Amino acid sequence: MEMKFEHRIPASREQVWAALNNVEILKASIAGCEVLEATSPTSFNAKITAKVGPVKAKFQFDVTLTDLNPPNSYTINAKGQGGAAGFANGSAAVNLTSDGADTILAYHAQANVGGKLAQLGARLIDGTAKKMADDFFGKFSELAANPEAADGDTTATEQPAATPVSQGVPAWIWLVGGVIVAGIAWAMLF
Amino acid sequence: MAENGIGASVRRKEDNRFLIGKGNYTDDISVVGQTHAVFVRSPHAHATLNRIDTSAALAAPGVVAVFTGDDLVADGIGPLICGVTVTSDDGQPHRAPRHPALAQGKVNYVGDHVAVVIAETLAQAKDAAELVVVDYGVLPAVTNTADASQPGQPQIHNEAPNNVCFNWPFGEKAAVEAAFASAHKVSTLELVNNRMVTNAMEPRAALGEYNSGTQEITLHLTTQNPHVHRLVMSAFNNLAPEHKLRVVGPDVGGGFGVKIFVYAEELVVGWACRKVQRPVKWTADRTEAFLSDAHGRDHVATAEVAMDAEGHFLALRVMTQANLGAYLSTFGTMVPSYLYAFLLAGQYRTPLIYSEVKAVFTNTAPVDACRGAGRPEATYLLERLVDIAAADMGLDPAEIRRRNYIPKDAFPYQTPVVQCYDSGDYVAALDKALALADYAGFPARAAEAKARGKRRGIGLSSYVEACGIAPSAAVGQLGGGVGLWESAQVRFNPTGNVQVFTGTHSHGQGHETTFAQLVTELLGVPIDSIEVIHGDTARTQFGMGTYGSRSLAVGGVAIAKACEKLIAKGKKIAAHALEAAESDIEFAAGNFTVTGTDKAMSIAAVAFNAYVPHSYPEGLEPGFDENAFFDPMNFSFPAGTHICEVEVDPDTGEVDIVRYSAVDDFGKLINPMIVEGQVHGGIVHGIGQALLEGCRYDSEGQLLTASYMDYAMPRADNVPSFDVDYAPTNPPHNPLGVKGCGEAGAIGAPPAVINAIVNALGIRHLDMPATPEKVWRAAQQAA
Numbered sequence: 021m022e023m024k025f026e027h028r029i030p031a032s033r034e035q036v037w038a039a040l041n042n043v044e045i046l047k048a049s050i051a052g053c054e055v056l057e058a059t060s061p062t063s064f065n066a067k068i069t070a071k072v073g074p075v076k077a078k079f080q081f082d083v084t085l086t087d088l089n090p091p092n093s094y095t096i097n098a099k100g101q102g103g104a105a106g107f108a109n110g111s112a113a114v115n116l117t118s119d120g121a122d123t124i125l126a127y128h129a130q131a132n133v134g135g136k137l138a139q140l141g142a143r144l145i146d147g148t149a150k151k152m153a154d155d156f157f158g159k160f161s162e163l164a165a166n167p168e169a170a171d172g173d174t175t176a177t178e179q180p181a182a183t184p185v186s187q188g189v190p191a192w193i194w195l196v197g198g199v200i201v202a203g204i205a206w207a208m209l210f
Numbered sequence: 211m212a213e214n215g216i217g218a219s220v221r222r223k224e225d226n227r228f229l230i231g232k233g234n235y236t237d238d239i240s241v242v243g244q245t246h247a248v249f250v251r252s253p254h255a256h257a258t259l260n261r262i263d264t265s266a267a268l269a270a271p272g273v274v275a276v277f278t279g280d281d282l283v284a285d286g287i288g289p290l291i292c293g294v295t296v297t298s299d300d301g302q303p304h305r306a307p308r309h310p311a312l313a314q315g316k317v318n319y320v321g322d323h324v325a326v327v328i329a330e331t332l333a334q335a336k337d338a339a340e341l342v343v344v345d346y347g348v349l350p351a352v353t354n355t356a357d358a359s360q361p362g363q364p365q366i367h368n369e370a371p372n373n374v375c376f377n378w379p380f381g382e383k384a385a386v387e388a389a390f391a392s393a394h395k396v397s398t399l400e401l402v403n404n405r406m407v408t409n410a411m412e413p414r415a416a417l418g419e420y421n422s423g424t425q426e427i428t429l430h431l432t433t434q435n436p437h438v439h440r441l442v443m444s445a446f447n448n449l450a451p452e453h454k455l456r457v458v459g460p461d462v463g464g465g466f467g468v469k470i471f472v473y474a475e476e477l478v479v480g481w482a483c484r485k486v487q488r489p490v491k492w493t494a495d496r497t498e499a500f501l502s503d504a505h506g507r508d509h510v511a512t513a514e515v516a517m518d519a520e521g522h523f524l525a526l527r528v529m530t531q532a533n534l535g536a537y538l539s540t541f542g543t544m545v546p547s548y549l550y551a552f553l554l555a556g557q558y559r560t561p562l563i564y565s566e567v568k569a570v571f572t573n574t575a576p577v578d579a580c581r582g583a584g585r586p587e588a589t590y591l592l593e594r595l596v597d598i599a600a601a602d603m604g605l606d607p608a609e610i611r612r613r614n615y616i617p618k619d620a621f622p623y624q625t626p627v628v629q630c631y632d633s634g635d636y637v638a639a640l641d642k643a644l645a646l647a648d649y650a651g652f653p654a655r656a657a658e659a660k661a662r663g664k665r666r667g668i669g670l671s672s673y674v675e676a677c678g679i680a681p682s683a684a685v686g687q688l689g690g691g692v693g694l695w696e697s698a699q700v701r702f703n704p705t706g707n708v709q710v711f712t713g714t715h716s717h718g719q720g721h722e723t724t725f726a727q728l729v730t731e732l733l734g735v736p737i738d739s740i741e742v743i744h745g746d747t748a749r750t751q752f753g754m755g756t757y758g759s760r761s762l763a764v765g766g767v768a769i770a771k772a773c774e775k776l777i778a779k780g781k782k783i784a785a786h787a788l789e790a791a792e793s794d795i796e797f798a799a800g801n802f803t804v805t806g807t808d809k810a811m812s813i814a815a816v817a818f819n820a821y822v823p824h825s826y827p828e829g830l831e832p833g834f835d836e837n838a839f840f841d842p843m844n845f846s847f848p849a850g851t852h853i854c855e856v857e858v859d860p861d862t863g864e865v866d867i868v869r870y871s872a873v874d875d876f877g878k879l880i881n882p883m884i885v886e887g888q889v890h891g892g893i894v895h896g897i898g899q900a901l902l903e904g905c906r907y908d909s910e911g912q913l914l915t916a917s918y919m920d921y922a923m924p925r926a927d928n929v930p931s932f933d934v935d936y937a938p939t940n941p942p943h944n945p946l947g948v949k950g951c952g953e954a955g956a957i958g959a960p961p962a963v964i965n966a967i968v969n970a971l972g973i974r975h976l977d978m979p980a981t982p983e984k985v986w987r988a989a990q991q992a993a
Binding site: 135 | 336916
């Protein structure tokens with residue numbers, strides 16, 4: 021599966037970059053993201069609970085960052101395990117460019133899903149991931165332009181502003197999360 | 211004809227219990243102390259198993275045990291086997307990689323069995339299965355049939371270089387090449403025979419019980435052949451000696467081949483119930499069925515026919531690549547070899563045939579028999595090629611077939627591909643089908659459809675099926691590990707009712723009715739006094755089970771032979787009781803009579819005498835209970851012509867089957883209603899393959915069609931009301947004059963449907979399944 025999107029965010033590149041490094045903003049933008057924790061300067065663990073109706077599954081992601089080029093671009097590599105729901109592996113190249121007062125966030129993601137995700141959700145993944153992306157950016161844009169609105173704002177401001185570890189990690193996670201939620205939604209039909 | 215005897219459309223005796231919810235399927239059976247098994251399956255198509263950590267699962271609530279491949283090996287259980295040897299072109303037997311029931315070191319397809327979790331409840335087993343931590347070293351996968359043996363592809367088994375299981379040439383290559391060199395015309399076709407998931411309504415299940423007092427394992431299974439399961443598990447998998455292993459196939463909700471085979475789950479359940487000293491139950495959910503049932507078909511082939519100036523077939527050359535999946539299933543090697551290449555003569559006199567089959571391993575579920583098993587693949591290829599040849603020669607498809615048919619006076623007919631057809635009248639079936647389908651009226655119907663913006667097409671398919679595989683000696687010569695006879699026991703009880711024990715197994719075919727009709731016809735006992743018993747190694751004598759449309763043609767004859775023995779013995783008993791010479795006793799309609807007198811004795815009275823032998827022939831054994839075995843001289847060769855008429859909507863690509871006519875030769879029909887049901891079911895199966903069904907793996911080996919949302923099964927609105935008729939011939943080697951009928955529709959239908967679509971669109975070929983998208987694209991290109 022391959023996804024390529026551009027999203028316009030009504031904030032300066034500096035604001036977007038800061039938001040991408042604001043764990044609380046990112047957590048608040050991703051439905052079901054429970055834990056984000058650094059395991060090294062360029063790696064993370066993340067836990068997302070994806071819930072659709074009565075079905076709930078926890079996914080554990082190991083995330084590593086490569087090709088770091090702050091504040092312009094980086095590549096995120098992730099491996100996610102969802103137990104019986106399957107796995108999702110992949111990478112996303114993310115770029116930020118200024119466009120007037122706005123910032124264009126572009127990404128190019130490639131993902132492989134396996135297990136139930138592939139077996140039951142394959143044909144819904146694209147559509148649902150797109151919806152998840154829209155939901156994510158809707159929330160993220162709002163918070164990037166107005167960081168104080170994020171839950172746990174105090175904590176966020178205490179975070180080191182530009183540690184590489186937090187650079188945009190969840191931008192990958194929402195993508196994978198979207199894929200997972202699509203799979204679970206599908207599985208519910210059976 | 212006896213009332214309810216041969217030829218009567220008796221309503222199925224077994225349907226009462228099914229219709230009132232009293233069917234007894236494996237998953238319906240629960241026993242005290244039962245535990246539940248859930249299999250941990252690989253989510254990767256190809257990976258090393260670096261580490262399996264079962265500690266968290268073992269500590270989870272309700273967990274009784276967690277086992278991996280090492281536990282099976284420690285107990286000497288397995289591996290799974292393939293029972294038919296095919297000799298490769300290097301003179302060596304086919305490559306048979308080890309097939310552990312629980313993976314060791316490596317997994318080779320998505321769904322491959324990594325571990326089994328056994329817990330008090332199914333929910334606990336499922337939860338604990340998620341806690342089994344497996345460290346996979348993911349390897350590149352190969353799933354595509356045509357790619358598998360190409361250089362540079364991932365290697366699946368060390369034992370099989372280039373993923374080739376066998377390369378099997380058959381026929382006179384040089385003579386075929388010479389015929390092609392001097393031919394007037396050569397027609398060529400490349401095609402794909404789409405991979406199918408068999409989809410029996412009842413998913414596979416197993417319930418194992420171990421009696422520590424008798425050291426006996428009882429295994430209830432979704433099986434088409436309980437004795438074959440017992441034999442293989444005992445002789446090859448080391449589960450238990452045959453006399454300490456009871457296999458029961460209770461009511462089974464459809465087989466279509468997929469329940470012939472000995473699967474990992476069945477062996478593991480049988481072993482685990484002894485290991486944990488508790489009953490163990492496993493039932494597949496639907497996605498597990500998609501992942502782990504043996505799949506069917508999956509060929510890529512090139513076919514060429516050489517013709518003279520009149521369109522007579524001079525030679526046929528077929529190059530086939532067949533996907534066997536990641537491991538060899540129980541009869542995986544036989545399907546694309548003997549059951550395929552030996553059918554390539556079809557209904558035609560083609561004097562020279564050469565075939566090469568390259569069978570390959572891929573990172574997909576094992577592939578084995580699915581309704582028709584090799585014969586649909588051969589028939590589809592041949593009947594598509596014949597239509598291409600007709601187009602190339604400017605001949606009507608009916609005419610080119612007629613010119614090449616084996617004439618009815620040529621039987622028995624020895625084909626160049628081993629089979630010797632015993633009987634047939636292909637012209638009679640064709641003519642009847644053409645009339646039934648109003649073939650002559652097609653141009654007018656096509657013109658009328660065109661006025662409505664639809665494109666109407668008509669397609670023929672003339673098939674031969676070789677079923678009721680026999681005789682046993684031939685099976686052995688071909689590398690089969692079993693005999694293919696069948697057994698029967700017909701037992702009168704002292705009160706005059708009859709129990710018929712058959713070694714076949716009914717899982718939808720209606721044997722309990724058909725066989726009872728046979729017995730009522732032969733013995734004159736009312737059909738309600740006859741019970742047909744099958745499917746339990748503890749109740750029935752050894753039998754080979756049901757597949758390959760063999761049950762009536764082989765098992766039915768065994769029943770008839772047992773009835774003959776009863777009649778012969780009954781004559782002795784009646785002669786004694788009626789004070790007449792045995793040679794003066796006649797038997798008809800349930801009564802023994804003394805020739806030329808009104809002295810008579812019913813067979814029930816004879817049976818009573820046999821069990822209460824107070825006045826009885828000296829030296830004659832008491833009892834009225836006879837066994838018989840039947841090993842046929844030859845296969846059974848049903849044949850027929852099917853004609854499909856479609857309307858294609860060029861704007862949507864939707865195909866509407868507006869008319870379907872089938873004329874089949876099944877010999878004598880015992881129950882025409884059941885036969886017609888089999889014809890309908892088979893045709894729908896074939897229409898499913900032609901229009902809807904396609905099992906798809908992505909390039910990583912993930913199964914994309916793992917539920918009914920992505921794998922389209924035929925539904926009522928995909929099929930028309932069928933016009934079914936018969937053109938029977940008498941198979942001389944079959945004492946009952948019967949042939950098989952269970953697979954014919956699935957064999958005959960796919961080419962008829964595709965030929966009709968190709969005809970409607972005016973194109974050369976379209977691979978199955980002819981989905982609306984594919985048909986629409988073809989219609990746009992053709993326009």
